[in-house]
Amino acid sequence: MSSALVNGRLYRVPERPSVLICLDGSDPAYLEEPLPPLLASWKKNGTWLTAKCAMPSFTNPNNVSIVTGAPPALHGISGNHFYDPATKRDVQMTAREYLRAPTILEALSAQDVRVLSVTAKRKLIDLIAPGRGGRAFSAEENGCDVYSPEASYFVLDAGIRALEAREADLIYLSTTDYVQHKHAPGSREAVAFYRGIDERLARMDALGADILLTADHGMNDKTKPDGSPNVVYLGDRLPGAHVTLPITDPYVVHHGALGGCAMIHLDDLDREHARSALEGEPGVEHILSREEAAVELELPADRIGDLIVLAAKDAVLGKRADDHDLSHVARGLRSHGSLHEQTVPLIMNRRITVSRGPLIELRNWDALDLLLNSARA
Numbered sequence: 001m002s003s004a005l006v007n008g009r010l011y012r013v014p015e016r017p018s019v020l021i022c023l024d025g026s027d028p029a030y031l032e033e034p035l036p037p038l039l040a041s042w043k044k045n046g047t048w049l050t051a052k053c054a055m056p057s058f059t060n061p062n063n064v065s066i067v068t069g070a071p072p073a074l075h076g077i078s079g080n081h082f083y084d085p086a087t088k089r090d091v092q093m094t095a096r097e098y099l100r101a102p103t104i105l106e107a108l109s110a111q112d113v114r115v116l117s118v119t120a121k122r123k124l125i126d127l128i129a130p131g132r133g134g135r136a137f138s139a140e141e142n143g144c145d146v147y148s149p150e151a152s153y154f155v156l157d158a159g160i161r162a163l164e165a166r167e168a169d170l171i172y173l174s175t176t177d178y179v180q181h182k183h184a185p186g187s188r189e190a191v192a193f194y195r196g197i198d199e200r201l202a203r204m205d206a207l208g209a210d211i212l213l214t215a216d217h218g219m220n221d222k223t224k225p226d227g228s229p230n231v232v233y234l235g236d237r238l239p240g241a242h243v244t245l246p247i248t249d250p251y252v253v254h255h256g257a258l259g260g261c262a263m264i265h266l267d268d269l270d271r272e273h274a275r276s277a278l279e280g281e282p283g284v285e286h287i288l289s290r291e292e293a294a295v296e297l298e299l300p301a302d303r304i305g306d307l308i309v310l311a312a313k314d315a316v317l318g319k320r321a322d323d324h325d326l327s328h329v330a331r332g333l334r335s336h337g338s339l340h341e342q343t344v345p346l347i348m349n350r351r352i353t354v355s356r357g358p359l360i361e362l363r364n365w366d367a368l369d370l371l372l373n374s375a376r377a
């Protein structure tokens, strides 16, 4: 049986159509009882686990971890956005040249596996495209409104069409978390969205595909009792430092560029002085040095800050108050990026045996290993 060796692991060429779904922002709280019918049947007869996502718990690092089977320390994508020391500017991390590792999708595509990647947001397409012989497109480029459930449905419908036409062996589908940013688990809108997801999973399931569903990160409420966003403005606490917010992307309605992780570049400021200025600040939970974060969070040391700040569960981190337009999140903010959004679902439509030692935690970047390599239980 042929396989591809990618970033230290072997991945088998799929024998059956295989679908990996990254359901953006799907905190496990969205998948609690009562479940829609197909997910309820998977919970009973399939595989129903959780895993930890890559840190920071943002979209780009995690989509890339899932398609490389590796942490950001290896693949190099440390955020949606980072401070490029070469140009001294904050830039989007969406271009292919930022990727330091091959993807499993392109390695299998090179072995004549027919790979299809579909995303909601255009920003991800270069990072997850399967390259030679494969196909990739986004809902956004096809005229979908990314601020709607429809963009995510478009992605899943594209997967269904490819299965019906038998034109792909391995399909990677990555949705958008607009609904999860705007609607809490159990709300009418969230329940309706997951019902729509469930109907589409049922069609894929009926077409005989092996399906694994995971997420890039979870989601929590970040709102004060008065309904306004609970923001710690790090730039106002540390004048002279450069604060980079790695959640930043073009989709400001989702989160207003406010998330649970910030990178601080100190220039001439003293690191211990800066650290003690933030310690004990309400809403600030952890402050790590560059060296600590590279080891503990498996991040590329040259693409993070001198300090990495992680927020408490109910807070987000900002630059200076003047830098943020809160109009899109004035009526409430749900976001991610901290350790509190690290737990994600890992669900399959068949039962597998997961051969992990008791001390080894599953990660969302184990998804393609589990989908392609695991034996049926």
Ligand SMILES: [Zn+2]
Residues within 6 Å of the ligand: 024, 025, 058, 059, 177, 216, 217
């Ligand atoms: Zn996301």
